[in-house]
Amino acid sequence: MSRVGRKPVPLPPGVTIKLDGNTVQVTGPRGELVRNIPAPMKLEIGKIEVQVLRPTDGRLHRSLHGLTRSLIANMVVGVTEGYQKNLELVGVGYRASLVGRKLVLNVGFSHQVEILPPDGVDIQVPTPASIVVRSNCKETVGEVAARIRAVRPPEPYQGKGIRYAGERVRRKAGKTGK
DSSP states (O other), X not given: OOHHHXXXXXXXXXXXXXXXXTEEEEEETTEEEEEEOOTXXXXXXXXXXXXEEXXXXXXXXXXXXXXXXXXXXXXXXXXXXXXXXXXXXXXXXXXXXXXXXXEEEESSSSSOEEEOOOTTOEEEEEETTEEEEEESOHHHHHHHHHHHHHHSOOOTTTOOEEEETTOOOOOOOOOOOO
């Protein structure tokens, strides 16, 4: 029994949802998101909420039920509030800057690392040691933030690297001298 799938998705004022075959289009004040949902799932669209229905109680349909509901709920939040992830640069001389739309990272390599974000993703650098990734799509925000973090993941001995804001890095003891 999917408890997530049974909950209706509330539609805030100003958000419209359209279903064309198995393509869902959600439009709101921040823009529009389009996604294909699994074919067996059905949507019941009301004025103030959307209900996801599954055809049977089979294992596959149960697993797709909660997933479909979560994807639609994330789309609704994306077109109303949007999503953001914050990253921190920890290390001597580690800094980030924006050149046009490109993010330029100086993180201890002999060269600068340039990252061009995909369309619809906004990257800001409020301080040289912090990065903010914003977009309407939750999936895209997480993907771009993970790509930035992968340039120099935090290492456990000195804690240097790029980490998510609030991420705790487990530190290891180094070698002991004799």
